[in-house]
Amino acid sequence: MIHVDVMDGHFTPNITIGPPVVAKLRAHCSVPMDVHLMISNPEEYVPAFADAGADIISFHIEAANHPHRIITQIKEAGCKAGIVLNPGTPHDDIEFVVNDVDMVLVMTVNPGFGGQRFIPEMVRKIQYIRAMLGDRDLEVDGGIDDKTAKTVIDAGANVLVAGSYVYNNPSYMAAIDLLRKAG
Ligand code: ZN
Secondary structure, eight states: OEEEEEEBSSSSSSBOOOHHHHHHHHTTOOSOEEEEEESSSGGGTHHHHHHHTOSEEEEEGGGOSSHHHHHHHHHHTTOEEEEEEOTTSOGGGGTTTGGGOSEEEEESSOTTOSSOOOOTTHHHHHHHHHHHHTTSEEEEESSOOHHHHHHHHHHTOOEEEOSHHHHTSSOHHHHHHHHHHOO
16 A cells, blocks of 8 residues: 655644645556644545545544544545554553444554654554454554564554555565565
8 A cells, every 4th residue: 555644844844745645646556545644633534535536535643633524524525544652552442432433543653754763552452453443454654664564564454555665665675575574
């Protein structure tokens, strides 16, 4: 998948890209697009990202006043719905919405910038959430390399987001292969 980190300078102390860039990317790739909204008021932007070609749209529980409503909105737009937790957010904050989502994304760094160091305390959260999720997707995002990949896979993650680790490797494919084999 192509994982797209959307930041708004509000919810996250950085600004990245919006729906027009996702639409342009969509035209150049055939794999699913996994759009991670690190933004305030995600419900206002779900339609634009769905129209831009997102296959999965994830939003932060910390940014949602009515998470069930947003999950329904994402599914009605024809996308899979994911919910995301910042490192400081307890796993049981999603206890009463977890049965409605297709995926949970556990942030293993605080969102905002690439190249940050994996927070080891998140291993326990991944284990808790794997127990809540059954066999649905558990994604991790932040500080993933060939070493932390094994740690998070052992804890129950099955979808790994990697930015710096891939882009800093002379061969993107070799880096991705190492992550795939890490478990
Ligand atoms: Zn992300």
